[in-house]
Amino acid sequence: MSHLPVLIPITLLLSAFLIPLAGYVKRDFAFAIASVGAFLAFAFSLRGLLMVLSQGEIRYHLGGWAPPIGIEYVLDALSAFMAAVVTLIGLVVLIYSRRSVLHEVPQRVVPLYALAMLLLAGLVGIIVTGDLFNLFVFLEISSLSAYALMAIGDDRAPVASFRYLILGSIAGSFYVLGVGFLYFSTGSLNMADVAQRLPALYQSRAVAAAAIFIFIALGLKMALFPLHLWLPDVYTYAPSAVTALIAPIMTKVSAYALIRMLLTVFQPHYLRDMLPVTSVIAWLGAAGILYGSIMAIAQSDFRRMLAYSSVSQIGYIGLGIGLANPLGLIGALLHILNHAFMKACLFLVAGSIRFRTGRWEVSSFAGLGRKMPWTMAAFTVAALSMVGIPPAAGFFSKWYLLLGGIDRGNWFFVATILLSSLLAAVYFFRVLEQVYAGRSEESAFKNVSDPPASMLFPTIILGAGVLVLGLLNSIIVSRILELVVAPLNEPRG
Amino acid sequence: MNWYTAIVLALFFGLLVYAERDLPDSSDASSPARTHVAPTYIEQSYEDTRTPNIVTSVLADYRGYDTLGETVVILTAGLAVILILPRSDRRR
Amino acid sequence: MSALAGNYTYYITAFLLAIGLYGMIGKKNLLKKLIGMNIFQTAIFLFFIHGAVKPGTTVPVLDSRIGMDAAAYINPLPHVLILTAIVVSVATTGVALALLITIYRRYGSLEETTILERMKQSS
Amino acid sequence: MRERLENSVVEGLSRFLVPFIQIFALYVITHGHYGPGGGFQGGVILAASMMLLRLSLGEEYEHRRFSPTAASFVAAVGILIYAFAGLVPMMFGGRFLDYGYLPIPGLSPAELRYHGILIVESGVGLVVWGTLVTLFDHLLGREG
Numbered sequence: 093m094s095h096l097p098v099l100i101p102i103t104l105l106l107s108a109f110l111i112p113l114a115g116y117v118k119r120d121f122a123f124a125i126a127s128v129g130a131f132l133a134f135a136f137s138l139r140g141l142l143m144v145l146s147q148g149e150i151r152y153h154l155g156g157w158a159p160p161i162g163i164e165y166v167l168d169a170l171s172a173f174m175a176a177v178v179t180l181i182g183l184v185v186l187i188y189s190r191r192s193v194l195h196e197v198p199q200r201v202v203p204l205y206a207l208a209m210l211l212l213a214g215l216v217g218i219i220v221t222g223d224l225f226n227l228f229v230f231l232e233i234s235s236l237s238a239y240a241l242m243a244i245g246d247d248r249a250p251v252a253s254f255r256y257l258i259l260g261s262i263a264g265s266f267y268v269l270g271v272g273f274l275y276f277s278t279g280s281l282n283m284a285d286v287a288q289r290l291p292a293l294y295q296s297r298a299v300a301a302a303a304i305f306i307f308i309a310l311g312l313k314m315a316l317f318p319l320h321l322w323l324p325d326v327y328t329y330a331p332s333a334v335t336a337l338i339a340p341i342m343t344k345v346s347a348y349a350l351i352r353m354l355l356t357v358f359q360p361h362y363l364r365d366m367l368p369v370t371s372v373i374a375w376l377g378a379a380g381i382l383y384g385s386i387m388a389i390a391q392s393d394f395r396r397m398l399a400y401s402s403v404s405q406i407g408y409i410g411l412g413i414g415l416a417n418p419l420g421l422i423g424a425l426l427h428i429l430n431h432a433f434m435k436a437c438l439f440l441v442a443g444s445i446r447f448r449t450g451r452w453e454v455s456s457f458a459g460l461g462r463k464m465p466w467t468m469a470a471f472t473v474a475a476l477s478m479v480g481i482p483p484a485a486g487f488f489s490k491w492y493l494l495l496g497g498i499d500r501g502n503w504f505f506v507a508t509i510l511l512s513s514l515l516a517a518v519y520f521f522r523v524l525e526q527v528y529a530g531r532s533e534e535s536a537f538k539n540v541s542d543p544p545a546s547m548l549f550p551t552i553i554l555g556a557g558v559l560v561l562g563l564l565n566s567i568i569v570s571r572i573l574e575l576v577v578a579p580l581n582e583p584r585g
Numbered sequence: 586m587n588w589y590t591a592i593v594l595a596l597f598f599g600l601l602v603y604a605e606r607d608l609p610d611s612s613d614a615s616s617p618a619r620t621h622v623a624p625t626y627i628e629q630s631y632e633d634t635r636t637p638n639i640v641t642s643v644l645a646d647y648r649g650y651d652t653l654g655e656t657v658v659i660l661t662a663g664l665a666v667i668l669i670l671p672r673s674d675r676r677r
Numbered sequence: 678m679s680a681l682a683g684n685y686t687y688y689i690t691a692f693l694l695a696i697g698l699y700g701m702i703g704k705k706n707l708l709k710k711l712i713g714m715n716i717f718q719t720a721i722f723l724f725f726i727h728g729a730v731k732p733g734t735t736v737p738v739l740d741s742r743i744g745m746d747a748a749a750y751i752n753p754l755p756h757v758l759i760l761t762a763i764v765v766s767v768a769t770t771g772v773a774l775a776l777l778i779t780i781y782r783r784y785g786s787l788e789e790t791t792i793l794e795r796m797k798q799s800s
Numbered sequence: 801m802r803e804r805l806e807n808s809v810v811e812g813l814s815r816f817l818v819p820f821i822q823i824f825a826l827y828v829i830t831h832g833h834y835g836p837g838g839g840f841q842g843g844v845i846l847a848a849s850m851m852l853l854r855l856s857l858g859e860e861y862e863h864r865r866f867s868p869t870a871a872s873f874v875a876a877v878g879i880l881i882y883a884f885a886g887l888v889p890m891m892f893g894g895r896f897l898d899y900g901y902l903p904i905p906g907l908s909p910a911e912l913r914y915h916g917i918l919i920v921e922s923g924v925g926l927v928v929w930g931t932l933v934t935l936f937d938h939l940l941g942r943e944g
Contacts, residue, residue, distance in 0.1 A: 109880065160622050163651065200671065240666075247799065250776050264769075638739075665772045
């Protein structure tokens with residue numbers, strides 16, 4: 093009997109509890125335990141992914157109780173893929189974070205690492221669970237730790253974090269309300285069991301309300317336009333290592349939960365044909381792509397620009413989910429992976445720039461290309477990938493989204509994707525121009541150089557990862573993602 | 586009240602009223618919540634756990650993992666407050 | 678279906694939910710937002726507890742005089758879920774209060790408009 | 801409220817009440833099997849008794865008896881108890897949190913579950929007690 097599914101979150105939880113205890117003894121233990129815990133969790137999820145690919149899905153009954161009675165963990169191609177992505181990004185960012193955290197918030201290292209581990213544990217718990225209410229519990233673990241982590245940055249961080257807390261609580265409460273409607277309609281909380289009992293209830297208004305509440309909740313959590321209002325402030329004012337940890341994965345995990353609801357709980361054809369949820373998500377995604385890109389062009393603060401670019405990238409994921417056809421969903425999932433790498437890389441670069449120069453304004457970056465060559469090389473790769481230049485990973489996910497849009501026959505979506513690539517080019521090339529061609533006063537960056545190896549190395553890994561993902565994308569699609577989207581290929585009914 | 590607050594509230598309340606029709610009535614003995622999973626807890630609890638209080642046996646055993654999660658939530662809140670509001674160790 | 682006779686609690690719950698939501702998105706004072714959040718969450722607890730009710734039955738603690746007849750006890754599962762949700766709500770409130778204390782120390786007010794003004798002044 | 805109130809009625813009454821509150825808290829934790837109660841409820845009552853002392857006798861005095869560090873330590877012990885109640889069955893062939901596999905000799909699986917629930921509820925009680933006192937200390941603490 094394999095304990096793998098439960099080992100992934102439990103490793104993270106245990107290391108989170110050990111950090112405060114060990115942190116009393118020596119502050120540096122906190123970092124060591126966090127890295128080891130994240131590494132083990134990544135190893136477990138990678139092993140889980142390989143096992144799932146060779147033997148099919150793993151179901152784990154917690155407490156030994158069979159599903160409708162007890163809680164079930166499900167490791168299938170989708171959840172194993174997501175768990176591997178989340179733990180890998182978490183691990184890389186944690187390795188990076190040590191110097192950055194010591195630099196920005198030296199007094200609070202121990203609780204910060206404990207909460208970072210709880211955040212990862214909550215996200216992984218959302219991913220592997222097969223129970224609707226268990227998902228809520230882990231959603232709240234990850235949200236609470238995110239509120240706290242985001243509150244300790246700049247002066248304005250607590251206000252941004254409080255606003256996020258209120259919107260996040262609305263999301264959590266809506267989710268519970270939706271689960272309540274589902275429970276009273278079906279009598280079960282297990283996702284597979286609910287899915288089995290739902291088709292008889294497709295005419296029920298209570299089920300429709302449940303779907304609407306759950307999708308609003310997850311839309312808020314993933315910052316889908318126009319529910320993104322909390323995102324820019326929060327990303328801008330949090331400590332840079334925290335933003336680098338949260339931005340690439342947290343909204344993606346909510347997107348994953350949305351996909352889980354679409355594929356596993358409600359059948360795709362219910363949300364496509366009987367309740368127009370998927371087309372609403374697709375249109376909101378398209379609107380978010382344009383809005384985020386335009387707002388990103390208007391920003392002069394580098395972090396804020398990246399935050400708005402996140403809104404636009406989440407729009408891509410929403411568009412792919414909303415298309416609800418195999419190509420669109422492959423695009424969305426591939427974009428979750430690619431964007432996690434690209435955004436993590438970009439925020440790590442932002443953190444390195446702050447570490448060395450303390451600046452945020454794009455206009456003050458002139459000449460950094462010569463001073464921080466390796467960092468800026470990683471930035472260039474990630475930026476090109478965001479724009480969608482072919483050898484980099486970002487091109488391929490956009491390509492699948494384009495194919496999905498064509499498949500759906502909606503030319504507005506196709507035009508949106510093409511146009512937004514141009515807009516992304518505008519805001520990233522503006523930065524690249526400053527970095528490489530801008531003329532600086534030599535005195536400003538006299539002692540600036542690439543950051544220390546513990547920060548530089550993860551940045552370069554992620555930058556290289558973007559290129560590697562671009563090369564490997566056909567393998568990822570054919571070996572993993574096509575398994576995930578298989579339910580969409582089946583004839584309706 | 587802003588106009589958009591009013592619209593959001595009206596939509597929200599409207600959705601709740603709309604959904605009411607198909608929610609099972611509490612006097613309906615054949616409703617899914619009363620026939621599907623819950624009876625198993627009531628009938629099995631004593632046999633499985635020797636615990637007469639079914640809420641306790643469900644909370645700590647059948648759905649014990651939820652309770653572990655909620656304990657972690659409380660702990661997260663404690664750590665969060667320690668992070669946000671560090672106490673000064675200085676004595677006056 | 679005896680629609681209103683059994684379900685007027687549902688409408689009270691819906692009304693409470695709307696009040697809570699109004700507090701969260703309509704009020705400008707941060708503490709009032711938090712109070713709205715608590716009303717909203719409590720209304721959700723009521724919704725679940727109301728759903729667990731079966732008229733003419735007793736609490737879910739086995740009684741040897743009644744036996745293990747599932748029809749004689751109210752539904753225990755919503756109570757379990759709500760115990761969990763209450764704890765989550767308490768935890769969220771605790772974190773929110775910590776944030777409010779930090780905000781108040783920094784800006785001397787919990788009114789959103791005042792805070793925004795003071796933010797502009799400081800930058 | 802951080803200073804001692806210097807009011808003998810309040811002090812005397814709370815000193816008198818606290819033992820009863822704490823006994824009641826233990827009753828609530830251990831009686832969870834047979835009636836309304838359990839770890840959360842009992843832990844909250846236990847924390848409330850500590851808060852009453854902190855409010856009436858003042859922080860300076862109370863922190864010497866039950867310091868904020870001790871509170872977080874209690875919470876950590878509680879969660880470790882819970883985690884081990886989950887992990888130990890895994891070493892003896894069960895699933896995570898399957899109390900039927902706890903290595904206590906001479907008990908049937910159902911009785912093991914009965915004791916497992918008690919272990920877990922005490923863990924929860926410790927966590928809630930410790931964390932709520934920590935919350936109280938930090939929310940009412942001085943600016944740091």
